[in-house]
Amino acid sequence: MATVSGTNMAKALAPTPATYMGPEFEGKLHTIVENYTFASAAIGTVVRVGRLNKGEVFVSGQITGADLGSATTLQMGDLKAAGEAVGDADRYLAATVFTTANQKTDCNALAGRGYKATEDMIITVETAVEEATGRIDVVIIKAVP
Numbered sequence: 001m002a003t004v005s006g007t008n009m010a011k012a013l014a015p016t017p018a019t020y021m022g023p024e025f026e027g028k029l030h031t032i033v034e035n036y037t038f039a040s041a042a043i044g045t046v047v048r049v050g051r052l053n054k055g056e057v058f059v060s061g062q063i064t065g066a067d068l069g070s071a072t073t074l075q076m077g078d079l080k081a082a083g084e085a086v087g088d089a090d091r092y093l094a095a096t097v098f099t100t101a102n103q104k105t106d107c108n109a110l111a112g113r114g115y116k117a118t119e120d121m122i123i124t125v126e127t128a129v130e131e132a133t134g135r136i137d138v139v140i141i142k143a144v145p
Contacts (some may be wrong), residue, residue, distance in 0.1 A: 023057050023116075023143035032140040035132045036125070038068060038132040043126075049138045050123040052078065057143040058092060061107030063125065065098040066134030073128045074136070075098050076107045081120035091115060095128050107140075 032050040049074055063074060076093035079086060092112035096105055123140060 005097040014043070018074055023055065023145050027057070027143035027145060029059065030094055030142050030144050032123075032142070034138045034140075036136060036138075037135040038127070040091075040131045041130060045127045045132070046050045046079075046121050047125045048079075048122050049125050050087050050140045050142075051081070052115075052117045052121040052142060053144075054117050054119050058112050058123075059137065059141040059143050060113075061092055061123075061140040062104060063093070063098075063107060063136055063138050064102065064104045065136040066126075067101045068132040068134045068136075069100060071097065072082075072099065072121075073098050073127045074125055074130055075128065076112075076123065076125050076130075076138075078121040078123050082121050084122065087121055088112075089126060091123075092123070097129075098132075122125075 004059065034045045034049040058106065073095040075090040075095045077087060077089035077091045078091065092108065092109050093107040094109055102127060125136065125138065
């Protein structure tokens with residue numbers, strides 16, 4: 001039977017501590033809980049729902065939403081905190097339809113899973129396709145140093 005190590009475990013076991021990744025391996029988890037109620041919000045409405053500070057790692061997220069409209073989509077991404085410049089609009093969740101009451105969707109896009117912020121970032125949820133009406137609840141779990 002072969003024994004192997006995952007990426008972070010291998011770095012933690014490496015002989016030089018410079019390869020140790022920090023919060024991704026045995027870090028502390030912080031949870032952000034946020035909600036927002038859209039009232040005929042226009043396409044492209046951006047809602048700030050959390051912060052990922054430099055060195056913190058996005059572990060997981062979820063959006064639970066009302067039936068927001070007949071074709072309303074949401075995506076979760078980020079902005080650079082300095083001047084709120086564009087980061088990646090769908091780093092954590094690609095545009096997903098929210099047309100079912102109490103729909104729970106994991107924010108689990110490959111680009112965002114395990115993303116380590118190289119600068120302070122603001123996590124956002126953005127509407128698309130049509131205006132949105134209804135409440136969303138957001139949970140974000142991040143690893144911190």
